[in-house]
Amino acid sequence: MNGRSQAGIVERLKNGTVLGAEGYVFELERRGYIKAGPYVPEVVLDFPDAVRELHREFLRAGSDVMVALTYYAHRDALVAGNVCNTWAYDPDDRQAQDAVRAMYDEQLRWAVEEGIDFVISETNDYLGEALIALEVIQGLGLPAMVTLAPTQPDQTRDGYSYVEACRILAAQGAHVVGLNCDRGPQTMLPLLARIRESVDCPVAAQPVPYRTDATALTMQTLRSGTAQRAFPIALEPFGCTRFEMAQFAVQARDLGVNYVGICCGAGPHHVRAMAEALGREVPASKYSPSMDLHPMFRADVSTKDATFLNSWTA
Ligand SMILES: [Zn+2]
Numbered sequence: 672m673n674g675r676s677q678a679g680i681v682e683r684l685k686n687g688t689v690l691g692a693e694g695y696v697f698e699l700e701r702r703g704y705i706k707a708g709p710y711v712p713e714v715v716l717d718f719p720d721a722v723r724e725l726h727r728e729f730l731r732a733g734s735d736v737m738v739a740l741t742y743y744a745h746r747d748a749l750v751a752g753n754v755c756n757t758w759a760y761d762p763d764d765r766q767a768q769d770a771v772r773a774m775y776d777e778q779l780r781w782a783v784e785e786g787i788d789f790v791i792s793e794t795n796d797y798l799g800e801a802l803i804a805l806e807v808i809q810g811l812g813l814p815a816m817v818t819l820a821p822t823q824p825d826q827t828r829d830g831y832s833y834v835e836a837c838r839i840l841a842a843q844g845a846h847v848v849g850l851n852c853d854r855g856p857q858t859m860l861p862l863l864a865r866i867r868e869s870v871d872c873p874v875a876a877q878p879v880p881y882r883t884d885a886t887a888l889t890m891q892t893l894r895s896g897t898a899q900r901a902f903p904i905a906l907e908p909f910g911c912t913r914f915e916m917a918q919f920a921v922q923a924r925d926l927g928v929n930y931v932g933i934c935c936g937a938g939p940h941h942v943r944a945m946a947e948a949l950g951r952e953v954p955a956s957k958y959s960p961s962m963d964l965h966p967m968f969r970a971d972v973s974t975k976d977a978t979f980l981n982s983w984t985a
Pocket of ligand 1: 851853935
């Protein structure tokens with residue numbers, strides 16, 4: 672990739688909030704390109720244009736970072752390599768740990784060849800696995816953003832509170848620490864506040880746009896009216912509106928979160944609303960809602976239409 676971005680992630684975080692859009696796998700599944708269940712993103716080989724299109728949509732909606740499902744290089748956006756939980760890690764098995772290290776090393780060497788700007792290691796269930804990713808990223812000389820998956824009430828699967836795990840990652844040299852996935856804004860914000868108080872480095876927050884609450888802290892625990900598990904392909908009734916995600920963006924920024932993002936379930940309409948809530952005008956703002964121009968919602972609606980409207984929305 673030629674034309675590397677002018678400012679790296681570390682510098683951009685110093686200059687203000689960075690907005691990051693993710694959730695590629697969920698969205699490409701909804702669009703019919705990924706099989707729910709195994710979630711193997713063969714789409715990068717079979718339909719690269721579909722991947723490129725979604726990157727373009729998130730970019731137009733204001734994302735500062737293009738996260739690699741594959742790479743879509745753009746001069747104004749940072750390109751992040753990406754590694755995640757492997758499902759192969761075992762805190763008591765040295766061989767499994769070596770296998771994880773080898774996987775990260777292989778994945779990231781390819782990404783480095785393509786000229787990535789930094790690496791996001793995310794959805795980490797284990798602090799131990801996250802620390803392996805951090806070491807590999809540091810070995811490649813790239814900035815590391817390492818985020819944990821807050822699937823449990825208060826601690827990682829290897830028994831560290833999320834706050835303590837973030838503190839350890841920061842002490843080990845991660846440039847950005849925080850949380851991604853699993854929790855919606857409402858149940859992620861309280862944890863973020865505690866993490867923000869406990870580390871000096873930039874903090875990242877990428878919730879899922881679903882209405883998790885005190886009875887269901889995570890999207891995996893949401894249940895529909897018939898007590899059916901909604902995760903992962905029946906979550907629509909719990910979806911956050913663009914307005915709720917815009918509110919989250921402002922709340923997170925006001926809390927001191929530096930990298931404000933969104934994870935599984937994200938649509939470009941969420942990202943645009945978040946960008947605009949953070950005070951930006953982005954390419955897709957050209958088509959942002961103007962309800963004052965709607966035939967039935969405009970201020971000068973005729974008496975006849977007002978009567979219709981009353982019965983329409985009653
Ligand atoms: Zn996610």
